[in-house]
Amino acid sequence: MKPELSSKCIRNSKKSQTNIKEMIFVLIFIFFFFIIVFLFYITTTMSGIKTSVYESQKDRALMLVMRIADSPELSCGAGNSIDMDKLVIFKEHTIYKNFWKIDGLVIKKLLPYSNETIECTIGNYPNCNTFTVIKPINDSVADANFVSLCRTDTKNGYNYKRWELGRIMIYTSDTRNE
Amino acid sequence: MNKMKNNFKSDKSQYEMFGFMIIVIMVVIVSVIFLGIYLKPKVPIAGEDALIGNFLSAATVYTTECFKDSEPNYRTLHELVKDCYLDSQKECGNGEKSCVVLNRTYSEMLKRAFVTGQGASISYYLLRADYYLNTSDSSTRQNNILTISSGNNSFCAAKKAETAPISLDSGGILVRLEICKNS
Numbered sequence: 379m380k381p382e383l384s385s386k387c388i389r390n391s392k393k394s395q396t397n398i399k400e401m402i403f404v405l406i407f408i409f410f411f412f413i414i415v416f417l418f419y420i421t422t423t424m425s426g427i428k429t430s431v432y433e434s435q436k437d438r439a440l441m442l443v444m445r446i447a448d449s450p451e452l453s454c455g456a457g458n459s460i461d462m463d464k465l466v467i468f469k470e471h472t473i474y475k476n477f478w479k480i481d482g483l484v485i486k487k488l489l490p491y492s493n494e495t496i497e498c499t500i501g502n503y504p505n506c507n508t509f510t511v512i513k514p515i516n517d518s519v520a521d522a523n524f525v526s527l528c529r530t531d532t533k534n535g536y537n538y539k540r541w542e543l544g545r546i547m548i549y550t551s552d553t554r555n556e
Numbered sequence: 557m558n559k560m561k562n563n564f565k566s567d568k569s570q571y572e573m574f575g576f577m578i579i580v581i582m583v584v585i586v587s588v589i590f591l592g593i594y595l596k597p598k599v600p601i602a603g604e605d606a607l608i609g610n611f612l613s614a615a616t617v618y619t620t621e622c623f624k625d626s627e628p629n630y631r632t633l634h635e636l637v638k639d640c641y642l643d644s645q646k647e648c649g650n651g652e653k654s655c656v657v658l659n660r661t662y663s664e665m666l667k668r669a670f671v672t673g674q675g676a677s678i679s680y681y682l683l684r685a686d687y688y689l690n691t692s693d694s695s696t697r698q699n700n701i702l703t704i705s706s707g708n709n710s711f712c713a714a715k716k717a718e719t720a721p722i723s724l725d726s727g728g729i730l731v732r733l734e735i736c737k738n739s
Contacts, residue, residue: 415586458610488668526614533628541617
């Protein structure tokens with residue numbers, strides 16, 4: 379082999395080696411780039427899923443609140459209203475405890491306001507302000523909404539419907555921090 | 557020989573340019589995808605709006621201590637808003653002015669329903685009742701009937717508002733409740 383040819387071969391071989399190195403660097407760069415992008419995407423998606431789960435749980439609870447308020451067992455005729463006369467009887471029935479698959483259901487009278495909590499029973503009704511239909515489980519969280527509370531009252535010998543403001547609270551298991 | 561060398565160099569440059577272009581295109585595509593994900597409009601939480609809407613609908617039917625002619629013809633809060641607009645000096649059956657009862661009842665209601673301040677989830681609320689010549693056109697607002705507010709408006713992280721219309725023979729009244737959530 380001529381010395382000129384040999385040095386040319388070595389030069390070509392070095393060039394090829396450089397090309398291969400460049401290619402390897404580019405491939406490594408692309409590989410790591412995609413790994414970073416993938417991790418970023420996974421993190422973003424996971425946080426989005428958590429938020430979506432939280433929001434859908436909250437929405438579900440609030441929709442359930444409205445559904446309960448509109449159910450014929452409790453409704454006062456108008457939308458989003460609860461008849462307290464029905465409610466005081468309803469809360470005594472244990473068969474409804476598992477009907478809505480919730481961990482607690484409490485309805486509180488907000489106005490007229492009373493600073494002490496008086497649980498309603500058939501004995502003290504209507505001089506009370508809280509209806510605990512399902513007693514909340516300790517680690518459950520509440521979602522609340524406003525409802526109209528009505529009851530039949532009497533004044534000067536006439537019956538009339540009295541409307542008050544209440545808050546309905548639904549307790550569900552806390553999966554938000556899991 | 558020189559020409560061949562130049563051709564070889566040119567080919568190499570073209571390959572490098574091509575590789576560089578591919579990388580740039582990939583980066584642009586990935587950036588566009590991420591921008592799309594981040595700028596995607598968030599679906600509003602139905603529950604939050606329902607909360608304010610339900611408060612307003614529950615408030616409008618609330619039985620006040622005002623009555624017409626004799627008890628138990630009690631006026632609802634909805635009717636008191638109308639009474640207050642039509643005649644601000646109008647008295648209830650119990651001798652109090654309807655506007656005074658309206659203001660007091662709404663204030664008490666809001667105070668019990670929305671707790672404002674540090675540590676509370678709500679920083680500020682504003683309730684307004686305004687008369688409009690046309691309730692679907694906000695520019696036709698004529699006069700204010702009621703304004704109640706509480707808290708500090710400067711800590712508003714997210715604002716939510718709902719309105720409840722009250723129709724009159726001509727025009728109408730819009731009761732608007734605006735709530736600011738703490739950050």
